[in-house]
Amino acid sequence: MAKVLMKGNEVIAEAAVQANCKYYFGYPITPQSELVAYMAKRLPEVGGLFLQAESEVAAINMVYGAAAAGVRVMTSSSSPGISLKQEGISYMVGSELPAVVVNVVRGGPGLGTIQPAQSDYFQAVKGGGHGDYQIPVLAPATLQEIVDLMQDAFDIADKYRTPVYLLGDGMLGQMMEPVEFKERPAIELPEKDWAATGTRGDGGPRIVNSLRLDPADLEEHNNHLQAKYKKILENEVRYENYMTDDADYILVAYGTVSRIAKNALQKARSKGIKVGMIRPISLWPFPEKAFHETRDKVKGYLTVEMSAGQMVEDVRLCVEGHAPVHFYGRTGGMVPSQEEILKKIVEMAGGEL
Secondary structure (H helix, E strand, C coil), X not given: CCCEEEEHHHXXXXXXXXXXXXXXXXXXXXXXXXXXXXXXXXXXXXXXXXXXXXCHHHHHHHHHXXXXXXXXXXXXXXXXXXXXXXXXXXXXXXXXXXXXXXXXXXXXXXXXXXXXXXXXXXXXXXXXXXXXXXXXXXXXXCHHHHHHHHHHHHHHHHHHCCEEEEEEEHHHHHCXXXXXXXXXXXXXXXXXXXXXXXXXXXXXXXXCCCCCCCHHHHHHHHHHHHHHHHHHHHHCCXXXXXXXXXXXXXXXXXXXXHHHHHHHHHHHHHCCCCEEEXXXXXXXXXXXXXXXXXXXXXXXXXXEXXXXXXXXXXXXXXXXXXXXXXXXXXXXXXXXXXXXXXXXXXXXXXXXX
16 A cells, blocks of 8 residues: 555544554544544444544543444543543453553643653553552554554454553654555454453343442452453563664654654764663563663663653663663653753763753
């Protein structure tokens, strides 16, 4: 298939359709409203269903119902809207229901701004709602990577019976790039023999529920969930190592910020500073191995984020004091520039521009 020029939000939507998602429930909010509009037009063309809910709370509960019926379903929003969905997401985790949740992040807290940010990292990777749980979080850096990761997101959701986040930002949602939708071979996924579609006399009733009033029963369920998270940690880590083999210093960035950081890296290399980059693609599970393999070889790390400093905590946990971990961030919708990152690299290396 030839490449087509598309906007990021529309790529997210079309990639979901290509992944055989037939159901979407959501509510428009900037900067991801184009995704909602695209789904409204596209899903009826493939025999699917689009429904604009009356609120984000209603939307996530509709997703719960569709997931319980065993279909591929998704929702999307931006930061304040995702906050409203957190209760329903926790219910879905407790009920072990697969779905994809897209967050095109904007600046906060509160209503904040419609400009891009990465300040929802904690919300995504540390649970976000109530209870002991984790959700796989995938963070694309390009529109083409969205195409691949959206298919992965639905497959991971079905494989482990869990919601999965696709975490982008306002820049990724609004930019335009050429993309190609390639047909991918189907992978073997477990049968949805738990779905509430009626047993037709074959077996007992299928009940989808997250309420477990017996403490021993709930603890057993939580232990089951933790065992599942361990499998995800073992099997679903994704990251990119870029020029780390001979690096004295390593940049750490994800999403669109990693693209800016990569340009700063090249500038630093031209000045004789050996810099590499670790780009987490799965924010949870976090790529601990990449840091364990480099932390005794480098002089320091620089984590760059569109936040006041969130992913940097996970970097420090992985490095465990083996090397200094520095941080540079912009907040409120401000985007780190190549020049700003380069200045921090030079300072970290003990020099001056």
